[in-house]
Amino acid sequence: MSLVGTSVPRQEDRPFVTGRGRYLDDIATPGGLHAAFYRSPYAHAGIGAIDLSDALALPGVVAIYTAKDMAQLLPGGDRLSTGLPSSSIAFPLDRPILPADETVFVGEPLVLVVAHSRAEAEDAVEAIDMDLDPLDVAPDLASAVAYDAVPAHRDRPHNRLAQFDFDYGDHAAAFADAAHVVLGRFEIDRGGAHSLEGRGVLAAPDLIDGRLSVWSSTQTPHALKKHLCRLLDMAEDAVSVTAPDLGGGFGPKLVTYPEEIAIAAAARALGRPVRWVEDRREHFLSACQERAQLWDTEMALDADGRILGLRGTLLHDHGAWTARGLNVPYASGMMLPLMYEVPSYHLDITVAVTNRVPVTPVRGAGQPQATYVMERLLDAAARATGLTRDEIRRRNLVGPERMPCPRPLLLRSGLPVVLDSGDYPATQQSALDACDWAGFDARRAAARADGKRLGIGLANYVEGTGRGPYETVTVRVARDGRIKVNTGAAAMGQGVGTVLSQIVASHLGSDPARVDLTLGDTAEPYGFGGFNSRQTVVAGASAEAAAQVVRKKVLTVAAHLLGLPEDSLEIDGDRVTVAGSNSGRSLTLAEIAGAAEGLPGYQLPGIDSPGLMATERVVIDGMAFANGCLVAEVEVDAETGLVRVLRLELAHDCGQMVNPVMVDGQIMGGLAHGLGNALCEKMVFDSENQPLTGTFADYLMVTSAEMPPVGVSHSETPSPLNALGLKGVGESGVIPTAAAIASAVEDALSDLGVTISTAPLTPAALRAAIVAAKEART
Amino acid sequence: MTDKTAITLTVNGSDHHIACAPRKTLADALREDCGLTGTHLGCEHGVCGACTITVNDAPVRSCLMFAVQAEGGDIRTVEGLAKGDDLSPLQQFFIDEHALQCGYCTPGFLMLIEGTLRQTPDISEDELDEILSSNLCRCTGYRNILRAARRALDHARTTTPEPAA
Structure with missing residues (x-):
């Protein structure tokens, strides 16, 4: 009897509710040592003399490693080459395990201290005397790619790591013939993953057989093993990597980090177990982040509201090192026109090196930003053409009769993108029906009589899932x-x-x-x-x-x-x-x-x-595209800029579901993360690129108080790409949320002429948009 | 500040005689000196609530309390909720409602609800919802946690609480 499609209880739960989970820092190593890192206090600085004498004299300190010391422990090289290949990359930016001459972001690990306790290691970090000579930085993303910009790395010519484009169809003719052209400049801010458990690593050498056992709170133990074998010059069978229970991942734990290599090297050198457990401040400063992008885009439409073309530019914040590659901006560019009939497309993408924490996928990985831009443009197109927001989408969505539908776009492997299955218009209709879209005007009027300002919005999306080539x-x-x-x-x-x-x-x-x-x-x-x-x-x-x-x-x-x-x-x-x-x-x-x-x-x-x-090892080259439509109903206080989300309705299709209760759980968590991106989660940096949000008190995540009632409905269109018809769901909830909220807020403020073009939409940002709209009218 | 002090912590009804520095937090002492790693640290600045335990039935952030402050108190952690192999109703509600995924914030939520219902068994649903907003979860989107907590509230209203073991 097949259990696929039934909500069997999770095997994982019982240990977790009884306190018997085994997360990284729960692994006991009697006599083991603890580590802390001296991290750069500057976004960009030259590294001068280092005086460790005070630190070494403190009680409990066992060893301190500078870049020079660390290089001695790494016979296979002292840089992490974790980037995916791309011919568009202008110059390599492989991360050093510990940099020797120059530091390029606040929080970059510079010196490793090993002591008998974490507290003693931190005491020693405080006592390290390091000459750092601050260097100039480009203060924001846009200025980083100006032709006179200060390079984020002083030995690199500029900050334009990569420039590439997506291009098909005759977009010049499309815009020349258009009955309507709408345009927009969109800015999406940086946010973090913030798994409740941070990163962490524990390395224990076996003094008898020379093997090295490593436990890491990582999403990719195989990748870590490969890097350890290479940099430590150890044989494959001499290294084991185990991921214990993970207290969440959400993306940043998929890349291998310098800390993981440094701890393993130190443990090997000392012949004792050494652990490092990331605290929240370190997560804010050094775990990879995502989302910051600037888009300038325009859409051409015919008189009937059919899209003729899409073109523009995308400026992507890459951070200070190449910790994964160009996959995030690539996904953004690929995603923008993907689920609609867009006959011509041109997007110029510039990937900017900045003196900020490296950027790698955070749940959603470039897809939420593209969805935000496309759906914002469609709302503008609805206004320009006089169509309703649901109708303009209906006229342009790829229809079910076109499935499987090859698109004039390529996956990063070079294979063509094929939308594998799904009924996007029907999914949209399910979401509209679930929230009584047609009855909203009456709800709006009733609320208005009570002095409340309501709005409703929607966003369609696809989610690329099931990245190959295989899993064993x-x-x-x-x-x-x-x-x-x-x-x-x-x-x-x-x-x-x-x-x-x-x-x-x-x-x-x-x-x-x-x-x-x-x-x-x-x-x-x-x-x-x-x-x-x-x-x-x-x-x-x-x-x-x-x-x-x-x-x-x-x-x-x-x-x-x-x-x-x-x-x-x-x-x-x-x-x-x-x-x-x-x-x-x-x-x-x-x-x-x-x-x-x-x-x-x-x-x-x-x-x-x-x-x-x-x-x-079933090889699957194509991606399975899940799809959905999210409708959001909001109440907006135009005086304060506060947005309260009243209700979310998601219609969703991730093919055959294996465990429907767990699918809903994935979606709910993604929606909560998406609400954070929509309304409150924002890494704030000053003009020196010093992070100003370093605690949960100033970087705001959604709590249960902000989480509205959510309805989720499913259809199950099997993917033809695998025997069970499965599609992934892990990033689904996060992708449409900021787009749907922006649509709803704009709707609530339509009489004030406010347009929404930023995420997150904090009360301050929304209030500024309301004031700007008012000034534009007078 | 780094010299160790001998203290006795009473956790889940058992005495733990430990020596720890005055600056050591209660969370670290529970995890490192008492071997009770069910209490997790999420932020160590008192916001996320992953480290919530109860002291004399009150939910507290164990990252914001020094171990030495807890001497003489009745400390309860997630390890004390089940009786042998029998889960407490609250633990079972969390499983039934799919109120956890990675499980890292779960002990904090369990102890927050446990302490709240012990202190205020007649709490209203709205007040309980508001209290739950004091802890962070990145996995679940909270709605299932609220459901589990409401079931625990219903259960508390209809049963006489057992004295802690």
């Missing part, structure tokens, strides 16, 4: 009859273990409690981990395939032992029974596994190769 899954029936699943897929809090156990158990007895998982398994040589809403899709596909192979072997062996045809047997719980028979003839999975191992001198029981085991 091994399924094995162990001697005790339990089902073992080992995979490179890594748990990051979303419940991927439960999902995989459902898929595997569906073929092997239908009891997910009989499945034991090893996630993020670096004993397996090939694997990736958690990012890009990929694991349910790609690991799910491999789990499905591997489980089917093992099922076949189980039945073959059982048929041989029982002397019955395979097709008369079924697997039920821990045993194989005769279908529809009460003969009582059955074998346990343990008995079958024992027989399948073989006996010296005897033939295998009906099988060609021993054991009940299969490893699969």
Whole structure:
């Protein structure tokens, strides 16, 4: 019986509600040492003399490593090359483990202190005397790419790391022939991921066999292992990396960080376990961030409101180092026209190096920004053409009859983008119906009579999920009859273990409690981990395939032992029974596994190769595109600029759902994050690029008080790209939220002529927009 | 400030005789000296509430309290909620309502609700909702946590609280 599509309870929950989760800092290492980093207080500075004498004299200090010391411990090189390849990149910006001559963002780790306790290590950090010679910085994103801009790295010629474009169709003709042209300049600010557990790493050398065991709160243990082997010049089988329970990931934990390498190097040098656990201040200063982009765009439409062309520029904040590559701005540019019929498109993208924390994907990864821009332009187009906001979208959405629909765009691999399946107009209609869009005018009028100002808005979106090429899954029936699943897929809090156990158990007895998982398994040589809403899709596909192979072997062996045809047997719980028979003839999975191992001198029981085991790496090159439509209803206080979200209705399609309750959980969390991006989460920097938001008291995340009632409805259009028809969902909720809120706020203020073009829309920002609109009218 | 002081912490009904520096927070002492790692640290500046425990039934941020201040108090942590293998109703409500994902903020929410309902079993639903806004969660979007908390409130209203073990 298939368990795919049923909300089986999560395997993960019981330890978590009883305090028995095992997060990075819960791993005890008696006699282990603790680390703290001296971090740059300047956004840009030359590094001069370092005096460690006071720090070394403090109690509990074991060792202090500067860049020079660290380089001695790294025979394979002292830089992290974590960027994805791209021919557009003008110059390399691989991160140093510890920089020697120049620091390029506030919070960059410069010196590592190891002591008997974290408190003693921090005391020593305070006592380090370092000559830092502040250098100029470009004060904001736009000025960073001016031709006279100060380079963020003094040995680089400028800050234009990459310039590339998306281009198809005849956009010049489209704009020349247009009945309507709408344009907008959009600014989206930086925010963080803020998993409640920060990053952290623990490295323990084995003094007897020379092996190094590393635990890290990472989404990609395989990537960390590769970097450790290279930089420490250690053999693959001499290093193990384990991701323990993760207290959330949300993107930044997908890249390997200098801290992870430095701690492993120090542990190896000292011959003792060393741990570093990121505190919240460090997360604000040094965990990767995202979202900051500046867009100048225009849209050409014919008299009927059909899009003729889209063009413009995107300036993307890359941060100070290349910690992942161009994938975020690439995703933005690819996403902008993706789900609408856009016959011509030209977008020039400039990727700017800035003296700020490196930028890598945060839940959504460039897609929320593109959705914001496209949906804002469509609202402007509705005004220009006199169509309603839902109608202009209806006229331009890619229709279901076009699926699978190749787009004139390329994935970063160079393969064409194909929208795999979905009914976007129907999804929009579901969301409109769920919130009684047609009845809103009456609600607005009633509220207005009470002195309240309501608005409603919508945003359509697609989410690229299931990034390939594959994830490894091994399924094995162990001697005790339990089902073992080992995979490179890594748990990051979303419940991927439960999902995989459902898929595997569906073929092997239908009891997910009989499945034991090893996630993020670096004993397996090939694997990736958690990012890009990929694991349910790609690991799910491999789990499905591997489980089917093992099922076949189980039945073959059982048929041989029982002397019955395979097709008369079924697997039920821990045993194989005769279908529809009460003969009582059955074998346990343990008995079958024992027989399948073989006996010296005897033939295998009906099988060609021993054991009940299969490893699969199903290769999926295309991306599965989930889609949705979010409608938001808001109340706006025009005097203070405060926005209260009254209600969210999301219509959603992520193909076949494996566990619907968990799908809704992913969506709800994404929506909360999206509300933060829409209304309050903003990294504020001063003109020296000094972060001014370094605590949860000044960087505001959504709490339960701001979270409105949410309705979620699903349709399930299977993806043709994998056997189960799965699509990912992890980033879905976050993508449309800022766009839908902006649409609703603009609607609430339509009589004041306010246009919304920034996110987050803090009360101060909205109030400024209201004042500006008023001044423009007078 | 770094010299250690001998103190006794009474956690979940058991005495822990520990030596710790006066500057050590209660959260660190619970985790490092008492071996109770169910209490998590999310911000260490008193905003996120992941480290919430109860002291004399009051929910407190254990990152904002020194260990030495808690001597003599009745300290309760997430490890004390279940009785053996039997989950408390509140823990079961969290599972039933899918009120957790990564689980890192969960002990703080559990102890916030536990302490609140012990102190104020007749609290209104709106007041309970407001109290829940004092902790942060990045995974769930909160609505399922509110549902679990409301079920715990209903349960508290209809049953006599058992004295803590």
